[in-house]
Amino acid sequence: MKKFTILFVCLLLMGFSSLLGQEIQVTGTVTDKTDGGPLPGVSVVVKGTVTGTATDVSGKYSITVPSDASLIFSSIGMKTQDIPVNGRTEINVLMEQEIGELDEVVVTALGVSRAKKSLGYSVQEVDGDQLNTVKSDNFINALSGKAAGVNIRSTGNLGGSTNVTIRGSRSLYGSNQALFVIDGVPINNANTNNDGQVSGRSGYDFGNSASDINPNDIASISILKGAAATALYGERASNGVIMITTKKGSVTPGKLIGVTLNSNVTFGTIDKSTFPTYQKKYGAGYGPYYGDAPYTGLESIDINDDGVDELVVPMYEDASYGQAYDPSLMVYHYDAFYPESPYYGQARPWIMAKNDPTTFFETAVSYTNSIDVSGGNEKSTFRLGYTNLSQTGVMPNSKLDRNNVSLNGSYNLVKNLKVSASANYINESAKGRNSTGYSDNILSSFRQWYELNVDVQEQKDLYDNTGKNMSWNRTAWDDGTPIYWDNPYWVRYENYESDGRDRLIGYTQLDWTATSWLSFMGRFSVDSYNTLQEERKAVGSVAGELGVDRPDVTSGYSRFSRVFAETNLDMMANINKSFGENLTLTAFIGTNIRRTRLDQVFESTNGGLSVPEVYALSNSANPMLPPEEDLQRVGVNGYFGSVSLDFKGLIFLDGTFRRDISSTLPKDNWGYNYPSISTSFLFSELVDASWLSFGKLRLSYAEVGSGAPWGSVDDTYRPYAPFAGNPLVSVDNTKNNQDLKPERTKSIEGGLAMNFLKSRVGFDLSLYQTNTVDLITPVAVSYATGYSSKYLNAGEMENKGIELTLNLTPVRMSGFVWDISFNWARNMNKVKSLALGLENLRINPISLQGGVSVNARVGEPYGAIQGSDFVYEETTGRPIVRSNGYYELTGTSDIVLGTIQPDWTGGILNTFAYKNISLRALIDIQHGGSIFSLDQWYGQGTGLYPETVFINDLGNQVRNANDADGGGGLILDGVTEDGTQNTTRIEGNDYRYAGWARNPNSAFIYDASYVKLRELSLTYDLPIKILSNTPIYGASLSLVGSNLWIIFKNLPYADPEAGQSSGNTQGWQSGVMPATRRYGVSLKVQF
């Protein structure tokens, strides 16, 4: 912060140049061209200066200006006008309303700017301001709810990955993630999480690398959804493209530079509706079988050799199905056996803990500070931006820092020859990301395996005071080794991960306008990064997976390093020629030469650390296992051409063609071609009706081809650590394929866009169908083949959908505007066929805990969640209960229980602007989709949740003993095999009835729908009048909030969006983070 203050003062002292000239006073009235009424609140600013005023209630203004100045008139919803004074003293202005799409220019594939009306396919733009007001540590998350058909799913992990799919899933096994392109440079969005992390075993979510982009640098985002829009990007663009245009320096006469400062601070707290609410009546244990009656939920042990048994908590259990609390009962808790504990040797009342795991979370604080200097003249422009993000998470000892420096500039070397360059350096470091998945994750303890008599703050005190792993989960009263769970503070402060990334994204570009109709462009771009991820486990921890081959170890250190570089060389020749008045031809041909290189090593200690607290490979207790190394190089040569015809501004016709040669395919099949054709018809040009402002019909067809993942052609063997000096090798688990063909996506799209009533009402409707065929997939095969999977061109997937965006301006009156922007999308995905007559493919790379799987199943939407179910009696349709009182379960686990695909998604953005104040509220909606909750599967079984404590049909506590005295237990709702009502009473005092042990997976499948108040902001722009005598050109102050309120959801105690990672394994939750509500303030000052 200090740096900024100094810089700020310097800039103030420097002062700013303003044009000198003869000063005259100008007056006038501003009126609405449509109804002739006066327009109050219109900003009137002297161009290139900070001098300005605003019109009064009768639309009048008065301002003193140099006689040769220009005046800029601007108002929300109106076209801005730039009027030279030319010595006049009275200037009356007629202001016209903005008519959306007619004039809009959007950025399309390869960075080509096009009039939106001329496009035969759907492109949606998101303005940079929309991403910047309410900041997110990952700009991708800020897209959520803002664009139709773009499905954003953030995991909730600190700096975690975000799943971005556009118009559904196209690939069975490969990436379904959109391609990110920044100023024409495709950037790597890899997620380095391993299979174990993705499949929810254990590990950290290191995020995906597109999050490196600084939202503050973004001027706008274009979302290219269909294949026609993306065909020129070639193979990687079949999942849609998110095109980012960054801010550039601009030429402002009379002003050398402009400076913008932005400062944002937000606070985050957990949303308690996404974290467990615990039952309050029972403590540690799995059932009534530890000690002597009547306290069978507690152990009876003579701990002090006085000949009398004491009551001891079964501290080695990680469940809360134990003894009912009773404050008069004095028991020995775990902490009675640590000499360092203030309760050492003391018996204490048997009561619920004062501080439950909710108190484990801290307030997250995030600062974003940026400075942005830009300027230019007739020959050159530049922009320099610096942003620092400094963030702590809700988990103790977690933080993330990111620095972005970006510099771009252009220079006209000679007439018609412009050189431009951009460099973006990013440095990110994180420490203490949260663990994810089932094992070795504090949150899976809090959600699945915990003793509710344990006070979290006591755990904190014990760790803080001793620095030792004093866990609540001792092996036994006389053995202090933690058995299943460490002290959670020990985990956060000792077993933390750390990671960092240094990245450079940049380009140099040459533009040459050879003649009025012919120009050339050449660009060389690079995206390169180094990343290092280190994991630690301190000596004295509970064993958990760590390192090469992920064995369970009680201490260790691992490091994963990756060096990645991608270069692109693009060359294009452009033709733009009019043939008479009615026909304009735009065409280009070009080439794209892409090379990527990925070099990574994963290595770890073996068998633990030899000296505690030294996290170095050389500190390995046993000789290290061979590291896992990968070197992957990919080359793609693309050649493309495009022809666009504009006939009278009425009909537009586009055709493109591209040929790719991809190194990842077998030589005989490595070249492939694909075309696209699209047309746009502006029928409103033919209709002269005042109610119709704009009308366009569009139609397109496109194909996109795609190569294979690296290394899927030739077979190799997998080496293992040698045994007594003898090499061990194994046949690889995946059989490669020397006959692979390119994958193809074929897409057809139609659309209608219309604006009415001077664009106060408008909609844009798209209908599309996409079929992807010859999907390259490592098809899971029967292990009896000797392999787990085999690369095949396997099958076909179809996505059909409808997207609608609707813009309304219900109110537009003097000084007040209310805009509603609404988007809605429904995508229907279906797996049409699989190779070789297969009916099903498992998507999750390794088995998911709980026995469910995520699948591509013929006839079902991609991502079918399969597992076991109840067996339903035929005549009554009700679940069958066996004679032992528990449900009968299906013998197989291939019952389709749900899908990861939502039915539809939508967003509603309301903007209210009154004079200088604007209020924005974004509501984000997902309807449908399913989640299997491992948290509930186990957590109900361990008795953590209030659902496991209730009054039964006999009027007694269900957890009472199922006998005449207790009157506990319950009768499951169902029928016996002959269809009669079940009457068998089962025990309600142990872990079996409610959780995993006797219930099918289907009992823990939840609807993933939600309605969220995603963003809320209130912005006040300081009136130009107040600023007119200061060097400040504009200033605004915003109160911002994100994820403030989950208005509706069906999943208990968790956020339906939360998950392990980005990728295809979705719809399964274990130990997920609670959602974080963020609120704060943002200040923007421009000089």
Added chain:
Amino acid sequence: MKNKYIIILVLTTLLASCTKNFEDFNTDKKRPADVTGEALFSNAIKNLADQLTTPNVNLNIFNLWAQYWTETTYTDEANYDIVNRTIADNTYRAFYRDILEDLQKASVLIALEEATVINTQAAIDNKLRVIDMIQAYCYQILVDVFGDVPYTEALDIENISPVYDDAATIYSNLITRVKADVSGMTVDDGTNLGSADFIYDGDAEAWVKFGNTLLVKLGITLSDVNPSLAQTTVEDAYAGAFESGEDNANFPYLGSSPNTNQIYAELVLTGRNDFVGANTLVDMMNGLSDPRLPSYFTTIDGEYIGGDYGESSPYSQYSHVADHIKDPTFPGFLLTYDQLLFYLAEGAARGWSVGGSASELYTDAITASFDLWNAGSAENYISSAGVAWDAANWKSLIGVQSWIAFYVRGLEGYTQWRRFDVPTFNIAPSIETESDIPVRFTYPINEQTLNKTNRQNAADAIGGDELTTHIFWDVN
């Protein structure tokens, strides 16, 4: 116009030159494309030993199902839940993908070896026979666990829907195969496997004994269902089988991971306390005052106490696995002399000619077990009540004693229980009667989805894909 030509020239150059390295790009520089068959063989043997010794509940739960051990807190596997952790899938994966496929590929590569003065054609052929015997050993396990399994069409990636073969036919075929391997071995030529053979260091003669012992194991398993084949197989093979504990096929684990015994990896390295002795075994041994108890278990206050099978059993209250078993170098038992003697005792009791009387062989078997476990003299034990030979009661005696002797070899113990139905197993809480105790694994979930028709046909053929469907040899 000149500029146009420059552009065209540049484009043409790029077109021509840029794919030159493409094949190289797609070549893996970090993993070998060519290896020796021996390295694959070594890996397969290690994977086999690991799979047999591991008590990891995701991989091998037979020490539980044999009721040698029970689980402390998480009792799902002792209660016969194999779905939650996809244990059947993992078993297929371990045997077919991680063992049999490597053996198969090793055979292919070794068959391509060129004969030299040192690596003679006979030695090459011997290697192939050793590999074939290990494959047979694995297939017997697969049949004993599942019943019908893919066999004739297995291990062929060109056929991703392999049919299941009839289990009895597989057995006969395995016997034929191993007989051919044994008789074809030219002992004088060795195997040239050398140190790549962790079991016998390339000793062809030892492998002949192994093959004969395996034939006895295959044959004896058929004794209730195909007595004639069982008898001829055992009678033909016994004389060439193991002659002492020295001949045991033991995997010599090393002191540091990942080459330690998997019992050590799971019981010591993980720091978990998931298993205690089950009351089924502990009570039986207590009743017989079995001197092997200290070799098998630890004591609690000087006593051996087993947890009630399938019930929650606090770790601190029950006997644990004996410490020497948890040593990293505790060997992995693939096939042992005491095992052979129990099989032969059974053959003799059935009236077959196997080189000794049932009583002698029974005595030798128990003695060999005591030797294996360093439990001192077996003499008093063998003559004690409940152990002493009684020809009228041979099934029960051999059944119980072999079950006790096969401790930590869960699958072999479980198989003996399935064949003899002794001792009486405890009924875990998840089931109701003795007839509910599982006698096989259900087929993997993967097979339900990936090899649907063939799995369904197999399920029909064996009488339903249930945990309670008997393996074809389990007729009594």
